[in-house]
Amino acid sequence: LLVGLGLDEISMGSPAIPATKARLAQLDSRACRQLLNQAMNCRTSLEVEHLLAQFRMNQQDTPLVTPGCISLDNDWRSKEEVLKGMTDNLLLAGRCRYPRKLEADLWAREAVFSTGLGFSFAIPHSKSEHIEQSTISVARLKTPVPWGEEEAQFIIMLTLNKHAAGDQHMRIFSRLARRIMHADFRNALVNASSEEAIATLLQHELEL
Missing domain, CATH: 3.40.930.10 (Mannitol-specific EII; Chain A)
Known part of the structure; x- marks a missing residue:
């Protein structure tokens, strides 16, 4: 959602940086903007969580075991x-x-x-x-x-x-x-x- 908002800078603890960079590299800014528009139409936080879960599942094709x-x-x-x-x-x-x-x-x-x-x-x-x-x-x-x-x-x-x-x-x-x-x-x-x-x-x- 932050990518959809256009945020291009964020502060976080150093241990989380590598994993966050890897995840951001897999995102498409247009898809994130579409996701943001859908999230803004959700009525509850649970609906937003479900929407995010579905988005992550659709975006990832990660093997079960690595x-x-x-x-x-x-x-x-x-x-x-x-x-x-x-x-x-x-x-x-x-x-x-x-x-x-x-x-x-x-x-x-x-x-x-x-x-x-x-x-x-x-x-x-x-x-x-x-x-x-x-x-x-x-x-x-x-x-x-x-x-x-x-x-x-x-x-x-x-x-x-x-x-x-x-x-x-x-x-x-x-x-x-x-x-x-x-x-x-x-x-x-x-x-x-x-x-x-x-x-x-x-x-x-x-x-x-």
């Missing part, structure tokens, strides 16, 4: 640190504006049932309005952490935009849960040498 959303050998020591760290990473990657709200949605799912699957794997997941670009994130920990009645050392987090059409969320979750039952798939993930190797493996195995 090396930038994969972190290896983290020293997070608890489930709380894991979910906070992974949602913070989504903010840094420009895929989420409100990491604490997204984290709350993930905890709401955990309150229904723990997402630990055994084998030291967990799949926290949520379909949320607070994720701008649907994403599969990965964290491989140095040591296991308690996860419900299980322990988890390899976490694959699935966060899909609430406005995404269809049943993509459950299809990916079900496919991933089935693959984790296979030792060769688990071993390939655990022993992968790089973020790129994990991203490639997930794209192939989950048919993304």
